[in-house]
Amino acid sequence: MIRDKVPHGTSRPGKEVQLVWQESPFQNKRFDTCSVVGNGGILKGSGCGKKIDASEFVFRFNMAPMGDKYSRDIGNKTSLITINPSMIGYRYGKRKGIDVKSFTHDLSVYGDSYLWIWAFLSKRHASGAFKVQEALRATGARNQVIFPYPLVTGALISFWKKHISAQRPSTGLLLVSLATQMCEEVRLYGFWPFHADRNNQRLNEHYYDNALPTKVHKIPSEFRQLQLLHNTGVVRLTTHPCQ
Incomplete structure (x- = not known):
């Protein structure tokens, strides 16, 4: 099993x-x-x-929108949510620190879930991650912040770069890898890199918007790897309506 570790930062x-x-x-x-x-x-x-919420543990990533508007399709349960360090600065960055009020407001929809941050990809990323941790402590938030041990992150990235020609694997693929180490049965939802479904109906990029993906990742190549995992019984990949 992959073993990560959790750093608790203290600073003055x-x-x-x-x-x-x-x-x-x-x-x-x-x-x-x-x-x-x-x-x-x-x-x-x-x-x-409903099928998503029926799982014992639910992973979500990049603090994607939730709420009544989406619940029928994506569920309400969250056990672990991620945010990329670059998104911390982009969404919540201020001249001196982060916008704590906005961040805690957005985080509240995930309840007391774990907050997973890939903190050690660079010094700049680590700085933003520590600010989030300190802000949550100051507000008394119940979310436990997890910074994966650098060797774990590095091992996952190195493994997938052998199979995918990309600058870096996506958070989604890394979470799938983590889930296979923590769970007997892994069910995948919302992994589909095409702009049309199996019935040729037009699809947006995301369930909540149509923003184009970053060129850092190779999502079609990742999807082929997920199909291989599905075909060999490692995961269950759902690519059709649950009804």
Whole structure:
């Protein structure tokens, strides 16, 4: 099993952040069923919400929108949510720190889920991640922040770069990898890189908008890898309406 570790940062003005490494909160846990929820446009109108929520543990990523508007298709349950460090600065960055009020407001829709941040891809990313952790502590938020151990992140990226010609694998693919180590049965929803479904109906890029994907990732190549995992029984990939 992949074992990650959780650093708790403490800092004072003018002081460097000190990290105390702790064992993963999932070290001795194994979940029977897990849903990994992608953000693909194929989820819109899918009616998959109840099936997603029926899993024991639900992964979501990049703090994608939730709420009554989407619940029938994506569900309401969240066990772990991710945010990329670059998104912290883009969405919530201020001249000195982050917009704590906006961040905690957006995070609240995920309840007391774990907050997973890929903190150690660069020094700049780590700085933003630490600011989020400190902000959540200051507000008394119940979300436990997890920074995956750098060797774990590096091993996952190195593995997938052998199979995918991309600058970096997407958060979705990395989460699928994590789920296979934590769960007996892994169910995937919202992973579909095409702009039309199996019935040739037009789809947006995401279930909530039509923003174009970054060129850093090779999503069609990743999808082929997910199909291989599905065909060999490692995961269950849902690419049709759940009704």
